[in-house]
Amino acid sequence: MCSEFDLIQRYFKKSYTNAILGIGDDAALIAVTPGHELALSTDTLVSGRHFFADADPYQLGYKSLAVNLSDMAAMGAKPRWIMLALTLPEALAKHSGWLAEFSKGFFELADRHQVQLIGGDTTAGPLAICVQITGEVAAGQGLRRSGARPGDDIWVSGRLGSAALALKHETQQIILDPDERAHCLPALLMPVARVELGQRLTGLAHSAIDVSDGLLADLGHILESSEQAACIHLEDIPCAAELKKRMPQPAALQCLLAGGDDYELCFTAPKIHREPIDRLAAELILPLTRIGEIVAGEGLIVKDALGNRITMEINGYDHFRA
Numbered sequence: 001m002c003s004e005f006d007l008i009q010r011y012f013k014k015s016y017t018n019a020i021l022g023i024g025d026d027a028a029l030i031a032v033t034p035g036h037e038l039a040l041s042t043d044t045l046v047s048g049r050h051f052f053a054d055a056d057p058y059q060l061g062y063k064s065l066a067v068n069l070s071d072m073a074a075m076g077a078k079p080r081w082i083m084l085a086l087t088l089p090e091a092l093a094k095h096s097g098w099l100a101e102f103s104k105g106f107f108e109l110a111d112r113h114q115v116q117l118i119g120g121d122t123t124a125g126p127l128a129i130c131v132q133i134t135g136e137v138a139a140g141q142g143l144r145r146s147g148a149r150p151g152d153d154i155w156v157s158g159r160l161g162s163a164a165l166a167l168k169h170e171t172q173q174i175i176l177d178p179d180e181r182a183h184c185l186p187a188l189l190m191p192v193a194r195v196e197l198g199q200r201l202t203g204l205a206h207s208a209i210d211v212s213d214g215l216l217a218d219l220g221h222i223l224e225s226s227e228q229a230a231c232i233h234l235e236d237i238p239c240a241a242e243l244k245k246r247m248p249q250p251a252a253l254q255c256l257l258a259g260g261d262d263y264e265l266c267f268t269a270p271k272i273h274r275e276p277i278d279r280l281a282a283e284l285i286l287p288l289t290r291i292g293e294i295v296a297g298e299g300l301i302v303k304d305a306l307g308n309r310i311t312m313e314i315n316g317y318d319h320f321r322a
Contacts, residue, residue: 027119028083028118028119030080030081032136033136035138035139036136036139037136037137038136039071039075040132040133040134041072041132041133042130042131043068044128044130045063045067045128045130046126046128047127047128052170056101056189057098058101058102058104058105059105059189061101061102061109062105062106062108062109062190063105063189063190063191064106064129064131065082065110065131066109066191066192066263067131068082068131069109069115069193069195070191070193070210071210072133072135073193073199073265074209075143075198075208076137076141076142076143076198076201076205076208077136077142077198077199078136078137078195078199079133080116080135080136081115081133082110082117082131083118083131083132084117084120084121084129084131085120085121085123085129085131085132086120086122086123087124087125087126087128087130088122088123088124088125089124113193113195138202141203143201143207143208143267144208144225145208145209145221145222145225145226146207146222146226147226147268148223148226148228149206149226150294150295151271151293152206152268152269152271152293152294153268153269153270153271153290153293154230154267154290154291154292155205155265155267155268155277155288155289155290156238156264156265156291157194157197157264157265157286157287158262159238159240159264159287160211160215160237160238160239161239161240161255161256161262162183162187162242162243163184163187163188163191163260164188164214164254164255164258164259164260165240165243165246165252165255165259166181166184166188166189167188167259168255169181170185170188174246176242180242183240183242184240184242187261187262188261191263192263194210194263194265196284197265197286197288200284201280205268205273206268206270207222207226207267207268208268209221210265210266211262211264211265212261212262214258214260215262215266216257216300217260219232219266220300222266222268223298223299226294228294228296228297229295229298229299229300230292230294230300230301231292231293231300231302232292232301233302233303233305234247234248234256234257234303234304234305234310235304236290236291236292237256237289238289239256258312268294274290
């Protein structure tokens with residue numbers, strides 16, 4: 001069995017290109033680009049809560065970084081450095097194949113975004129993965145939740161609800177046919193962080209957030225921080241065909257509006273920026289869809305095609321709700 005330091009050396013230590021000093025000392029040393037601010041975020045994934053105990057290690061390594069990259073995207077920041085705290089059961093610490101696949105998925109995504117692992121920790125215990133990410137954004141240009149203004153369009157990237165639909169299938173709450181499952185499962189297991197989109201939205205968007213806990217919950221965070229209200233239209237919210245054909249069944253509504261794990265961006269922007277955002281969508285080959293408007297007041301209204309108000313018992317994922 002590898003010692004803690006052997007494990008780090010074998011699976012997680014790489015050469016450094018954008019850090020002064022990385023793994024191997026008591027702390028890392030980094031040099032911040034002049035005229036930039038740091039954006040920092042931390043996410044923890046716990047076995048049995050955020051992923052299945054038998055999750056594929058390659059996909060798990062990928063996703064553990066992807067969810068942090070999504071936070072950088074929501075801030076309009078360029079991801080630069082990551083730290084990994086890995087808690088491993090003894091059986092996995094002895095399993096060189098599991099560790100090799102986990103680090104492969106992790107580093108393939110890190111290399112894709114030129115982000116450097118510069119430190120962290122390993123310990124024994126129930127499987128849990130904690131990633132802390134640091135990015136840079138030009139001073140004063142970071143996207144925030146608090147910038148929404150009355151009259152702003154509300155936009156979302158990509159399509160929502162597929163990850164939640166896949167999860168309902170995997171937990172036997174619904175049944176997808178094999179083709180539907182194959183189409184939805186990648187959204188759950190290997191989400192795409194919209195890093196380039198986030199950076200390109202600086203100067204266009206007034207506010208942004210990544211949709212990790214569900215559209216209603218996360219858009220609600222923008223409204224609360226901005227002290228605004230909103231009205232969105234159910235028929236305008238983009239989703240995959242597998243979900244659309246199940247609308248407006250309660251389970252489908254829950255996936256679309258409150259399911260979470262989408263890691264798409266929800267952002268608000270003034271109407272004068274519609275054409276630049278449409279051009280950006282074409283350039284990135286990524287659907288960007290207007291789903292509603294910021295209005296003065298309090299609360300979030302969801303309307304169906306007939307103008308009727310839709311209410312949900314649960315608006316999103318809660319880490320402390322069983």
